[in-house]
Amino acid sequence: MLTILISLVSFLGFSAPHPSSADTVYFLVNQLGYLPEDAKSAVVFSRGTISERVQLICVETGEVQLEIKPQKNKNEGWGAFDYATVDFSSVEKESDYYLQTKRSKFRSPSFQINQNAYAHQQETLLEFMRQQRCGYNPTLDMVCHQHDGRAFFGPMPDSTFVDVSGGWHDAGDQLKYLITSSYATAHMLLAYEMYPDRFQDRVNALGQDGANSIPDILDEAKWGLDWILKMHPEPDQLFHQVADDRDHKGYKIPDQDNSDYGWGANSYRPVYFATGEPQGLQKYKSEATGLANLAGRCAAAMALAARIWENDVEDPLLAKKYREAAVSLYALGREQEGFQQGNSYSAPYRYNESTWADDMEWGAAELFKLTGEKRYLEQAKDYALQSNTADSWTVKDSTDHYRLYPFINMGHFVLHDLVDEPFQEKLESYYQVGIEYTLNRANKNPFQVGVPFIWCSNNLMTGLITQMILLKKMTGSNQYDGYLARQRDWLFGRNPWGTSMFTGMPAHGEFPEAVHTSLYVLLGLKVPGGLVDGPVYTSIYSNLLGLHLQEPDEFAEFQNEKVVYHDDSGDYSTNEPTMDGTAGAILMMTHWSE
Numbered sequence: 001m002l003t004i005l006i007s008l009v010s011f012l013g014f015s016a017p018h019p020s021s022a023d024t025v026y027f028l029v030n031q032l033g034y035l036p037e038d039a040k041s042a043v044v045f046s047r048g049t050i051s052e053r054v055q056l057i058c059v060e061t062g063e064v065q066l067e068i069k070p071q072k073n074k075n076e077g078w079g080a081f082d083y084a085t086v087d088f089s090s091v092e093k094e095s096d097y098y099l100q101t102k103r104s105k106f107r108s109p110s111f112q113i114n115q116n117a118y119a120h121q122q123e124t125l126l127e128f129m130r131q132q133r134c135g136y137n138p139t140l141d142m143v144c145h146q147h148d149g150r151a152f153f154g155p156m157p158d159s160t161f162v163d164v165s166g167g168w169h170d171a172g173d174q175l176k177y178l179i180t181s182s183y184a185t186a187h188m189l190l191a192y193e194m195y196p197d198r199f200q201d202r203v204n205a206l207g208q209d210g211a212n213s214i215p216d217i218l219d220e221a222k223w224g225l226d227w228i229l230k231m232h233p234e235p236d237q238l239f240h241q242v243a244d245d246r247d248h249k250g251y252k253i254p255d256q257d258n259s260d261y262g263w264g265a266n267s268y269r270p271v272y273f274a275t276g277e278p279q280g281l282q283k284y285k286s287e288a289t290g291l292a293n294l295a296g297r298c299a300a301a302m303a304l305a306a307r308i309w310e311n312d313v314e315d316p317l318l319a320k321k322y323r324e325a326a327v328s329l330y331a332l333g334r335e336q337e338g339f340q341q342g343n344s345y346s347a348p349y350r351y352n353e354s355t356w357a358d359d360m361e362w363g364a365a366e367l368f369k370l371t372g373e374k375r376y377l378e379q380a381k382d383y384a385l386q387s388n389t390a391d392s393w394t395v396k397d398s399t400d401h402y403r404l405y406p407f408i409n410m411g412h413f414v415l416h417d418l419v420d421e422p423f424q425e426k427l428e429s430y431y432q433v434g435i436e437y438t439l440n441r442a443n444k445n446p447f448q449v450g451v452p453f454i455w456c457s458n459n460l461m462t463g464l465i466t467q468m469i470l471l472k473k474m475t476g477s478n479q480y481d482g483y484l485a486r487q488r489d490w491l492f493g494r495n496p497w498g499t500s501m502f503t504g505m506p507a508h509g510e511f512p513e514a515v516h517t518s519l520y521v522l523l524g525l526k527v528p529g530g531l532v533d534g535p536v537y538t539s540i541y542s543n544l545l546g547l548h549l550q551e552p553d554e555f556a557e558f559q560n561e562k563v564v565y566h567d568d569s570g571d572y573s574t575n576e577p578t579m580d581g582t583a584g585a586i587l588m589m590t591h592w593s594e
Helices: 002-012 121-131 178-194 215-232 292-311 316-335 356-372 376-385 412-416 419-440 459-474 481-491 518-523 537-541 579-581 586-592
Strands: 025-027 040-047 056-059 062-068 083-087 095-101 109-115 147-152 240-243 269-273
Touching: 040 481, 095 419, 109 240, 121 215, 121 579, 121 586, 178 215, 178 240, 178 292, 178 412, 178 579, 215 292, 215 316, 215 537, 292 316, 292 356, 292 412, 316 356, 356 376, 356 412, 376 412, 376 579, 412 459, 419 459, 419 481, 459 481, 459 579, 459 586
Parallel strands: 147 269
Antiparallel strands: 025 040, 040 083, 056 062, 056 095, 095 109, 240 269
16 A cells, blocks of 8 residues: 555655645646646646645745636536646746645646747657567667568459568557558658658668658658558559458567468468458458548658658659659549458457548648649549538547547648638638537536547547647637647646656656557567557446456546546556557647747
């Protein structure tokens, strides 16, 4: 019990004057910090009513900068606590601070208010992306999965070898999906195009230390582009997945993969051809209806790459290759509108994506920007109307795993600058309707968070944050600045468990350590920058199979009847970092990094 108590005090950063009791006051702050101009607030809670004032104190001088009366939150509570909010938005002076109750002296972790609070943090996310690389892995300095793969469902005979080495491992497992990799690649390229001066050059193309005169985000995006080209070997061919759930045979080092797909352990793995029809090598089949979701996203990535490699990298030959791939990929989507889902083998679980108009809108808009051909613009507008808000989770209370993927429709933003004012207003309204829907949800809980806590809720959160950032750029409006800050703060500690949701961030704070990955469990490797799945509804957690916490729950006192989160390698539902989730946070992290 003593060990657990010490752990709680340490994890939540409290300097409690006595052990946790009915009158203990807890603070939840954004541990990474606040920008001076931000709407700045913390959540304070206790088992009893908080009646005393809270002081904002400068760490260096010990001076009280502000005294605040906590504003009791009247929304439905989470757990047996009373919640209140302390707002210190008026303080813009850069320094390190902490919050403290005036009489009882309970205090928060220290945090900074600083214009550089997020400087270069996107580079930390790229560090995690590099450790997900398949083929040559710079984090482990080893080569894996060189036998990828043997083709199925394609125009060639089954088991024909096709070189699809490279790409990224999806999450804690070692499958490779075009569903997630296409989004990760395109997201990184758009983030670079929006903020080209905010990325460093510290590694080479292989991810090894040493500059190569190319921003690291482009090195990482090119890792994805190279793999997409392998998955699209001919203008009329597209593969969509390498390996399947036969991969799930416990923790393993990538170059010692014990999975056996019929050619022996650590050997060939299947690569599935995108036919646009239901697939599966065993009992469970996908519900595929086409392949436009993959083709549209890949076309967007290639069109973005063609512009960047032509204008910024100054490699016209590679730019030409990307341009040709963008055109042929988009044409495949036009020929087979619909969606290609992930495949499973021995279990019914798969990526259930069932939207595609959003991806074709994005691909068409990027192709118009690349070629100037008006047919692409007209098609992008048609797809935008079709996608509307229907492809977005933001107007729903629940959905199947990855059914409404990606978690943000980038196409509405890219198309916005290319159309007339009435159409611009239509695109803005699509984003705004979703944001308002989530805001209504946020106004009903003490943390003012707007996402439903389905699996990968953190991915939804970064999608929502990105949507608000893009809407602000489209309209110039500050309408949602406060709501945006609270969603960001949730990811960095303003949540019931007082923890960041990114591994190793901030380095001095509370963050996920016992993550559900082989590299942590087998090697004790702690790679910073990975976004974990995040909290799920207690009802979901209680009904998942194979969940076994490996240690006593350090957050037990703060779990509640609504949502749960565990920093435990045994909880694959909340504490597994994902490749696409991490990539999907790069734009928002870059936005705040100046």
